Amino acid sequence: xxxxxxxxxxxxxxxxxxxxxxxxxxxxxxxxxxxxxxxxxxxxxxxxxxxxxxxxxxxxxxxxxxxxxxxxxxxxxxxxxxxxxxxxxxxxxxxxxxxxxxxxxxxxxxxxxxxxxxxxxxxxxxxxxxxxxxxxxxxxxxxxxxxxxxxxxxxxxxxxxxxxxxxxxxxxxxxxxxxxxxxxxxxxxxxxxxxxxxxxxxxxxxxxxxxxxx
Numbered sequence: 001x002x003x004x005x006x007x008x009x010x011x012x013x014x015x016x017x018x019x020x021x022x023x024x025x026x027x028x029x030x031x032x033x034x035x036x037x038x039x040x041x042x043x044x045x046x047x048x049x050x051x052x053x054x055x056x057x058x059x060x061x062x063x064x065x066x067x068x069x070x071x072x073x074x075x076x077x078x079x080x081x082x083x084x085x086x087x088x089x090x091x092x093x094x095x096x097x098x099x100x101x102x103x104x105x106x107x108x109x110x111x112x113x114x115x116x117x118x119x120x121x122x123x124x125x126x127x128x129x130x131x132x133x134x135x136x137x138x139x140x141x142x143x144x145x146x147x148x149x150x151x152x153x154x155x156x157x158x159x160x161x162x163x164x165x166x167x168x169x170x171x172x173x174x175x176x177x178x179x180x181x182x183x184x185x186x187x188x189x190x191x192x193x194x195x196x197x198x199x200x201x202x203x204x205x206x207x208x209x210x211x212x213x214x
Contacts (some may be wrong), residue, residue, distance in 0.1 A: 002089055008169055011038055012203035025208040026194060028068065028121065029156055030193050035206035036063045037160075037195055045202050049126050053080050056160060057123055064104040066111065074119055078102035088101070100148065125161050140170055146176070149192065150183045153155050156191050163196045172196075180211050186213040 016038045020043045023031045024198040040055045057078045066072040079097035102122040123145040131142045137143065140160045147177070149157040159176075163169060180192065188211055196205040 003194065008173065008194075008205040008207045009125050010198070010203050011041075013038075013041055015203070016041070022157065025206065026192070026207075027156070029033065030191075030208055032063060032068060033060070033120075033193060034192070034195070036060070037204065041203060044197060045199060050080075052126065053084050053124060060120075060122060060158075074104035074106060076102070076104055076153060078122075102188065103154070120156050120158060121149065121152045121154040122158045122160065123148055125159075126159070128164065130169060131192055139167075139175070142172065143175060143179075146179065149185055150179060156193060157196070158193045160195045161197070163205065164200045165200060171195055173207070175202055176209060180209055186211055 011023075013033060016035070016181075020031050020035055023029055023034050025034060036059045037056065040059055042108055044052055044055060061076045061078055061081060061146055064076045067073055077098045080101075080103065100121040101124045102120075103118055104120040105115050106117045106119070123126065125141050125145045127135075127141040128139050130144055133140050142159070146159050149159055176192070176194065180190070190211040194205075194207045194208045194209070198204060
């Protein structure tokens, strides 16, 4: 089922050929993320769940390490990275999950344990429902992980998940809107980006939400 909301355009291999400025999200980082994850599509739907995770984290780790236009070089923490990307195997990224599945950060030069900013935090969930949940709630797996992003003090919060055949993005869209607006500790203009891989379309839907903006 297609989303009923125009705010969730679809990105496919055809979209990949378009220009960065044509992507329907605001902000250079959001556009780069959508474009970068688009490169995963060629392999994403034909590989295992573990491989899917590695593909996504590799793409975001390499993007964070790039000298993006007008943006500084970011350090990256993420669990589940491929061996050649890990510091212990000669790579440059720390294979550690610190609060979130992946995050970009900056810190005071030459000082340990003094972060100066979190440009990006990411939660990635492939199972729509929590297996051990006592109460059956639609999309409980996605909603459970999304809560972590609500409490994140970051410039951009990214939620990645899979839309299966009978899943309805319109229901999740309504939940995301309500959760963002109702969480009182979340400041106005807090930014969120969503990526929903679609197995039928072999692409992904994406959306951006900002607290206080309709």
